[in-house]
Amino acid sequence: MHSLPLSVDVCLKEHSIIAGLPTVRYESVSLDSLDDRLRTIRQDYGYEGEVLYFLDADNTVMGLLKKKTIWYILCRAIREKLRATCSVSCHPACRCGYRLLR
16 A cells, blocks of 8 residues: 655645645644644544544655544443443334434
C-alpha cells in the first residue's frame, strides 16, 4: 500500500474545496504536543473521536491511531449492554425500544 506525499494531499484538498466537494478537516500536531492532544480527545464530549496519522520525515504514513472520546466509549458500552440484555430477555412482541437502538 502506498500513500500520497503530504504536498499532493494538500493540493488535492485545496482543489476539492474549490470544486465544492466536501472534505475532512485536518491539522498537524507536533510530537511535543501529542500527549496533550490525546488527552484532549479522550476528555472531549459529543463525538466519536479522531484519527491520527503518524508520518515520517518524508511525510509517508507510518501508522494511524483511532483515539475515541470517553463519552463515545461509555455510550458504546451502554448500547452493547442493552443489546445483549434485550436479545436474551425480550420477546419478539416486546416494545422495549431495543429496535430503535440499532
